[in-house]
């Protein structure tokens with residue numbers, strides 16, 4: 001069943017994100033990337049999953065060069081046509097991506113895949129988030145289904161601060177985030193995360 005409140009929030013938040021001034025967007029994107037790179041959570045992670053941005057999502061592309069330099073092992077979502085779960089495929093440096101379902105660029109089918117539970121730091125895109133670590137996506141439930149029962153060590157959302165809402169309806173299947181990084185810095189959710 002579609003949640004009407006989520007549907008309305010999604011519409012408002014996507015309109016807000018789509019209307020961002022390009023110059024502001026670029027500088028906010030760069031600021032968020034800098035916050036992400038400067039935190040110990042990144043330093044400790046060996047296997048990092050990112051995403052190829054679509055539709056005005058905060059773009060993790062500027063992270064690629066620094067992450068290679070740090071020797072990280074990188075993964076990107078790979079969707080098979082008709083699948084209800086995301087696979088995470090190894091990203092090789094300089095690889096030319098293929099277009100997958102929804103037109104999202106992704107690694108080829110021959111790439112080594114990793115179980116989501118073996119990822120140290122998974123960065124996920126957001127339509128919205130709340131102060132309890134709730135995440136709103138496009139409504140496909142792909143991340144929730146993929147991460148049910150096999151969470152990465154750290155699940156971190158990437159978005160703009162204006163994508164925060166007071167409260168998202170929480171469904172049983174929703175997988176809460178450990179933190180969100182925006183242009184204003186890190187927000188940690190849950191007990192003790194703020195001190196890590």
Ligand SMILES: Nc1nc2c(c(=O)[nH]1)N(C=O)[C@@H](CNc1ccc(C(=O)N[C@@H](CCC(=O)O)C(=O)O)cc1)CN2
Nearest residue numbers: 051052053054057077086102104125137138140142143
């Ligand atoms: N950049 C990026 N990659 C990602 C995701 C994502 O949200 N962002 N995903 C996270 O799950 C997975 C793909 N999921 C997606 C789900 C829906 C739509 C989408 O555009 N949906 C249409 C409705 C399509 C329909 O209902 O048939 C829409 O919202 O207009 C895009 C990606 C894996 N890769």
Ligand SMILES: Nc1ncnc2c1ncn2[C@@H]1O[C@H](COP(=O)(O)OP(=O)(O)OP(=O)(O)O)[C@@H](O)[C@H]1O
Nearest residue numbers: 001135136137138139140141142143144145148173
């Ligand atoms: N673990 C699960 N098992 C079965 N169905 C699920 C599970 N998680 C989510 N779903 C289904 O996916 C649908 C969409 O979920 P939701 O609105 O939370 O998506 P979303 O988090 O916004 O999207 P996405 O994860 O694709 O970015 C729901 O109707 C739900 O039934």
